[in-house]
Amino acid sequence: TTNKRNLLLPPSPPKLPIIGNLHNIGRYPHRSLKSLAQRFGPLMSLRFGNVPILVVSSADAASEIKKTHDLTFVNRPKCSLFQKLLYDYKDVASAPYGEYRRQMKSICVLNLLSNRRDQSYxxxxxxxxxxxxxxxxxxxxxxxxxxxxxxxxxxxxxxxxxxxxxRKYSEDTNKFGKLLNEFTELLGTPDVGDYLPWLAWLSHVNGLHGKAEKVAKELDEFRDGVLEEHMNRHDRHLNDHAGIQGEYQKDFVDILLEIQRENTVGFPLEKIxxxxxxxxxxxxxxxxxxxxxxxxxxxxxxxxxxxxxxxxxxxxxxxxxxxxxxxxxxxxPIPLLLPTISTKDVKLKGYDIIQGTQVIINAWAIGRDPAxxxxxxxxxxxxxxxxxxxxxxxxxxxxxxxxxxxxxxxxxxxxxxxxxxxxxxxxxxxxxxxxxxxxxxxxxx
The missing domain is CATH 1.10.630.10 (Cytochrome P450)
Known part of the structure; x- marks a missing residue:
């Protein structure tokens, strides 16, 4: 194991016992982290409870993480709210590195987000x-x-x-929009139990986990309705054309169901x-x-x-x-990119980044960097x-x-x-x- 006394860690603001640097984060975390970076530098070491954090506020350091050390920082840390809201880490953004995520990204890029598909809409x-x-x-x-x-x-x-x-869901527009806003807000809400496990009970008392479960259930029911509607439409279309599928404007769900019918693994519907x-x-x-x-x-x-x-x-x-x-x-749109976690010890800009460090890239600060x-x-x-x-x-x-x-x-x-x-x-x-x-x-x- 690495001798921690010999490590050269990035600069860090003073920490408090138990909570570390959680007290340094205000109502707008991207602004708080930018202010701290102006004092302690574009690579900054924090601790949220017992979790080591690396905050990146410069374009060159972010590029090195995403390109040179991409496989070291390829996974995302476990998060209780993500687990509840994103089908136990089965979405593209939070799935662990491996064959499943590779297939999901391939489906998105080749079948949903290609230029040809984009032009059709x-x-x-x-x-x-x-x-x-x-x-x-x-x-x-x-x-x-x-x-x-x-x-x-x-x-x-x-x-x-x-x-x-x-199709539009105009009859449910207000409900659907409210649900999506709640979903996005929850994904950006820190859960104290992720950093201080002995305080995990607070998220049950203050209703955070209950709200997440409610939103996840309602979104799941909505998606189930969408899938059933599309499967019924597909069956009707086949019957109308005597078993031969004719041409019609396919949406994302049609494409995903088509892939699923061809025995390709499916994944949950999502929208940003x-x-x-x-x-x-x-x-x-x-x-x-x-x-x-x-x-x-x-x-x-x-x-x-x-x-x-x-x-x-x-x-x-x-x-x-x-x-x-x-x-x-x-x-x-996303000021703090979704965090990743280092899978091994690594050197970054001369500093030692230890295994298990969560990395937060402050895109908002990088866009306003005077350098x-x-x-x-x-x-x-x-x-x-x-x-x-x-x-x-x-x-x-x-x-x-x-x-x-x-x-x-x-x-x-x-x-x-x-x-x-x-x-x-x-x-x-x-x-x-x-x-x-x-x-x-x-x-x-």
Whole structure:
């Protein structure tokens, strides 16, 4: 075993007996960890109870972990809430490294997320974007402010439901949306028993485990209903075509059931919301009218005489892509990446990282690192963007382009840009706490 006295561990703030550094973490952990990293460095050693933690706040260290030492940090630590909510670690994100996870990732990449499959759903995105624009036009004609938070939530939920599940669940939209929000919030809630096992009983007393079991049960029942609906549709389709399956628009569930029928191992249905990103992008544009104007000029020039933006137009909108990238830099949907755990002792940037250390990469801090970005707190789409921060989210580009194409936007009641509330709310993802209300004025070209 390694002699701990000879180890060179990353710098660490002072620890308290028993709880370690848990007292250093405030309401917004990504902000607390960034403040600590400014004092103790981009590689920082903490202890949460009896668990060793490594906090990574620089792009080069994160890259070394993900590329050079990827097999050392390939597994995720056990978490009681993940176990309850994610089918006992059978989802792609938390499954242990091995053949099962390899097959699951292969199914996702090849069958669900390929370019060919993505292109087949462009009509869904365009239809739902057109419906959103119609709602804004109606509000604009009535001179009513638009609740963009509700609009983005409904639009992205409808797109994802149609692509993943085959139809909207409008009759259950509020319940379904509330359930997904509770699910995401629970995934980002720390369970004290994971760090201080002798206090595990607290999560039963305060209702955390009870809430997790309730949400898991309700989501499971919803998924069961979706699966049964699709299996019945498949059987009807076979009967209608005398045993020969005809062509129809397949959604994610159809594809998964097809794989299952071919004796490929299945996995539970899951969905991560993207509505937060669109909301942050519109918030930043409303805070920066000059950037909004530049984006509108690009979108309106590319669209020329067209009444709306299509997926084909997006390739020519470089500034739009820069706005999306800059929004991702300042407001990453998941500020603290899901933790991994070291499977053996390893050297990282000259420091010793011992086996069993949980690694937390602070994506929010990396996006605001002055060593990588000039004026890191400013929203500047014109800056040169690191290509690694971009991951394709087609509905964001399409919806945002159509919003700035057809309408000029302002804040209601003569409010100023500086008055916008930028407060976040927590969970696995960070969202804007207060709804974004704005006034849309129809643009006359």
């Amino acid at each position: 462009r009509g869904v995105r365009e239809e739902e974007t057109a419906l959103a624009v119609e709602k804004i036009e109606k509000s604009s004609s009535l001179c009513s402010p638009v609740n963009l938070s509700e609009l983005f939530s409904a639009t992205t939920t409808n797109v994802i439901c149609r692509i993943a599940l085959g 919301s993207i509505k937060a990103l669109i909301l942050w992008a519109m918030t930043e544009l409303l805070r920066h009218p000059k950037i909004m104007k530049k984006l509108q000029n690009e979108v309106r020039n590319v669209s020329a005489e067209n009444s709306s933006i299509s997926v084909d137009d997006l390739d020519n909108m470089r500034y739009l892509k820069a706005v999306i990238k800059e929004t991702l830099r300042l407001h990453p 990588s970005w000039e004026n890191p707190e400013e929203f500047l789409p014109d800056r040169r963007i690191c290509p690694g921060i971009l991951f394709a989210i087609a509905i964001n580009e399409l919806l945002l382009a159509n919003l700035v194409h057809k309408f000029d936007w302002s804040l209601p009641g003569g409010a100023k840009e500086k008055d916008l509330d930028m407060t976040e709310t927590g969970g696995l993802t960070i969202r804007k706490k207060s709804p974004l209300i704005a006034v849309a004025n129809r643009c006359s070209f």
